[in-house]
Amino acid sequence: MSRAVIRPAALSGTLAAPPSKSAAHRALICAALADGKSRVYPLAGSADMAATAQCLCAMGAQIAREGDAAFVEGDRCAAGSPVTLDCAESGSTLRFLLPVAAAYGLRATFVGHGRLPERPLGALADQMKAHGVSFSAGAMPFTIGGRLSPGRYELPGDVSSQFVTGLLFALPLLDGESEIVLTSPLQSVGYVEMTLRALQESGVAVTPTENGWRVPGNQRFRAFDRTVEGDWSNAAFWLCAAAIGGTVRITGLSNDSAQGDRAVYEILERFGADIKRDAHAVCCEAAPLRAQRIDAGQIPDLVPVLAVTAAFAVGDTEIYNAARLRIKESDRLASTAALLRALGGSAEEYPDRLVVHGGGLRGGDAQGANDHRIVMAAAVAALGCREKVCVSDAHAVNKSYPNFFDDLKKLGGRCNVDMG
Numbered sequence: 495m496s497r498a499v500i501r502p503a504a505l506s507g508t509l510a511a512p513p514s515k516s517a518a519h520r521a522l523i524c525a526a527l528a529d530g531k532s533r534v535y536p537l538a539g540s541a542d543m544a545a546t547a548q549c550l551c552a553m554g555a556q557i558a559r560e561g562d563a564a565f566v567e568g569d570r571c572a573a574g575s576p577v578t579l580d581c582a583e584s585g586s587t588l589r590f591l592l593p594v595a596a597a598y599g600l601r602a603t604f605v606g607h608g609r610l611p612e613r614p615l616g617a618l619a620d621q622m623k624a625h626g627v628s629f630s631a632g633a634m635p636f637t638i639g640g641r642l643s644p645g646r647y648e649l650p651g652d653v654s655s656q657f658v659t660g661l662l663f664a665l666p667l668l669d670g671e672s673e674i675v676l677t678s679p680l681q682s683v684g685y686v687e688m689t690l691r692a693l694q695e696s697g698v699a700v701t702p703t704e705n706g707w708r709v710p711g712n713q714r715f716r717a718f719d720r721t722v723e724g725d726w727s728n729a730a731f732w733l734c735a736a737a738i739g740g741t742v743r744i745t746g747l748s749n750d751s752a753q754g755d756r757a758v759y760e761i762l763e764r765f766g767a768d769i770k771r772d773a774h775a776v777c778c779e780a781a782p783l784r785a786q787r788i789d790a791g792q793i794p795d796l797v798p799v800l801a802v803t804a805a806f807a808v809g810d811t812e813i814y815n816a817a818r819l820r821i822k823e824s825d826r827l828a829s830t831a832a833l834l835r836a837l838g839g840s841a842e843e844y845p846d847r848l849v850v851h852g853g854g855l856r857g858g859d860a861q862g863a864n865d866h867r868i869v870m871a872a873a874v875a876a877l878g879c880r881e882k883v884c885v886s887d888a889h890a891v892n893k894s895y896p897n898f899f900d901d902l903k904k905l906g907g908r909c910n911v912d913m914g
């Protein structure tokens with residue numbers, strides 16, 4: 495059993511943003527699909543990155559790590575080869591590589607852990623079945639067979655944008671033109687924009703249509719040397735911690751990033767935090783916070799830490815359009831509400847929204863729910879609490895941010911961590 499004890503503290507100092515998990519997934523995949531050798535730098539040693547790298551190697555690519563850099567030699571196993579792809583707990587790894595493995599025509603067995611086997615895949619799997627791919631079972635572990643064929647792919651936009659991203663990687667490899675048609679408005683738009691930019695930098699053409707994208711077939715990915723941008727989603731923990739009580743400067747965050755979680759800047763500004771940016775850094779300083787209405791549709795990963803921030807505001811914050819939070823590493827509407835209540839706060843959970851009553855938190859024992867964003871949100875909450883916070887499942891931070899507790903200490907936080 496892993497756990498962390500975090501004591502109240504006002505953070506201060508400057509920190510480099512960790513490399514973006516979403517950008518790194520995309521860079522590794524594009525590199526593995528490319529002809530030749532690419533360099534991807536810097537790369538976090540996170541569990542999700544390791545899962546994607548291992549799967550790409552199992553599919554035929556070669557990846558050598560040198561410090562924070564990965565050198566990727568693109569290659570693929572012959573069609574029909576049996577491979578096992580262990581996606582660990584990473585939804586991105588599963589949903590991005592499933593169509594790619596099918597485009598290669600591999601007999602790929604997909605394995606997943608934690609909550610991953612329960613997370614939705616049906617809409618993508620149904621479209622793949624309609625385009626020549628067989629599935630041995632309806633849930634993980636399953637083995638796919640056959641080869642993906644080009645054509646018209648219809649997907650809902652409100653389950654997971656990762657379905658679209660996976661197809662955008664795979665369809666350019668097919669021997670004819672395809673179209674992705676959205677049957678409902680797209681949520682998590684920024685993540686698809688990140689995919690489109692990654693494809694463009696790899697020399698792959700995709701044309702937007704009225705409600706989707708047209709993807710020519712027979713395309714080749716170009717090798718590259720790519721710097722992975724800083725992660726707004728994980729930097730958000732420090733910016734919110736500062737808004738609650740401290741002064742933090744985060745470097746390496748791009749102002750014109752496609753990351754939807756860049757919105758944390760405007761949201762904290764609306765809360766009343768003193769937040770500024772220049773060409774090199776974002777700086778946030780505590781100020782009295784007031785409740786907000788927040789649309790979670792484009793920023794699902796920010797919700798746990800924004801809910802914690804709201805607990806320190808005056809008034810009631812409503813976080814709406816958040817039904818998809820229930821299908822992440824934990825049911826994040828339930829686990830976020832439980833976190834706030836465990837620390838002496840008050841929150842109401844509805845099917846697709848959360849209402850957080852402001853007024854501060856006391857501290858206490860909280861469940862990390864085996865969810866990195868809940869554990870990190872608990873640590874941020876602790877900084878503003880009156881008493882210490884003890885959170886279970888501290889190891890979960892390894893999923894996206896293995897240096898989280900070290901970075902907390904660098905900013906003056908006080909914690910004892912037992913990774914179990």
Ligand SMILES: O=C(O)C1=C[C@@H](OP(=O)(O)O)[C@@H](O)[C@H](O)C1
Nearest residue numbers: 516586654655656682685794795
């Ligand atoms: O494409 C990506 O890198 C991601 C997309 C989002 O998922 P959904 O599109 O399912 O919301 C996000 O929650 C996840 O952490 C990363």
Ligand SMILES: C=C(OP(=O)(O)O)C(=O)O
Nearest residue numbers: 583584585586795822823
């Ligand atoms: C939901 C997340 O990731 P994934 O979907 O890739 O598991 C996350 O990082 O919060």
